[in-house]
Amino acid sequence: MDLQLTGRVALVTGASKGIGLAVVRTLLDEGARVAAVSRKSGADLDALAGPNLLHVPADLTDPAAPAEAVRRTVETFGGLDVLVNNAGGPPPGATLPRFGFLTPTDDDWRAMFEFNLFAVVRTVRAAIPHLLDADAGAIVNVSSGNGRRPGPMNYDYNAAKAAVNNLTKGLSEEYGPQGVRVNTVSPGPVRTAWWTDEGGAADVLAGATGADRDAILDGGAAEMMNLVTGRLVDPREVADVIALLASPRSASTTGAEVAVDGGFLKEV
Known part of the structure; x- marks a missing residue:
């Protein structure tokens, strides 16, 4: 299947390893030009170097970083067609899982929401004007099955991902009529x-x-x-679904949440 991504410009956050790296590799294989955003690069990302890849070093918990990453992308490639908000998980210095409601402190909650929600909000805010100028703009937010399966651990992470799910639905309603599709991919536990x-x-x-x-x-x-x-789950399995949702071949898919989770979610 031709995903019709050749020449399109994508910005991928959390791009140096795991799901993000797999997304970068998949989009490059499909002919896209990719801005890979991460705090630092790595050997696997460096191995993909070429004219269609730009690494943007950025700490997305810095409120100014998302807009700068978008600016660098547009400056280098001339526009923006696809945004993949993949960065997330434990913020720097945190280790998950954390058990029990009383375990995370206020600072833990703040750090979790800065990394998993506010960074997404700021990146979308910076990207929207450029995506509206694209002929088939797309946003894919990477959430988690835990956003819909609460339990007695990782309260802060689960709540942040539930917020991402809600944000995605709202964005799809507002910007879908203007030509920008917004969807969520919710992985289960991924071997990263x-x-x-x-x-x-x-x-x-x-x-x-x-x-x-x-x-x-x-x-x-x-x-x-x-x-x-x-x-x-293998990161490549998540990346394949993200690439399909980013593609114009998914022109009628917006506001959707797609689980790539090995059967983790049982809810109907």
Whole structure:
């Protein structure tokens, strides 16, 4: 399938690893020009270097950073067609999962919302004027299945992602008639650095359950979360759906939430 992304300009946040890196790679493969936004680059992102890739170093918790990232993108590529708000998860210095409502402090809540919600709001605000000028503008916000499945851990993260879901619906209503589609992709647990890094989610769950971290990664986490596929999601599987939603081939899809979660969400 030709996704009709050749020559289109996309800005992807959280682009140096995990889902964001997979999205950058997929969009480049589809012929798009991509501004990859992250605090710093990395070997995997550097390996994609070429005329169609711009790395924009930015800390999106800085209120001025989203507008600067958009400005750099438009300055370099001449416009903006697609925005992928992928940056999210634990803010710098935080480790998830966190158990119990009383665990996160006010500062934890503020940091979580700055990274997972306010950075999205500011990036959309900066991008909208350029997306309105595009012939088929698209925004894809990366949320989480936890935005619709509350539970007694990660209260701050879950609430921030629920807010992203609500924001997406509102944006789709306002800007859909003006030619900008807005959709959400809600991954389940994805095998990224959040899980695999030392001290990450696999280690936290291993410590809480007495299991081996490798056993957690190779099936234990999937069993705990009742994933019907029996494994964590591959970042490329999420990236493929994001690319499809960003494509003009999805011209009648807006305000949707697409789960790529291994069967994590059971709700109808």
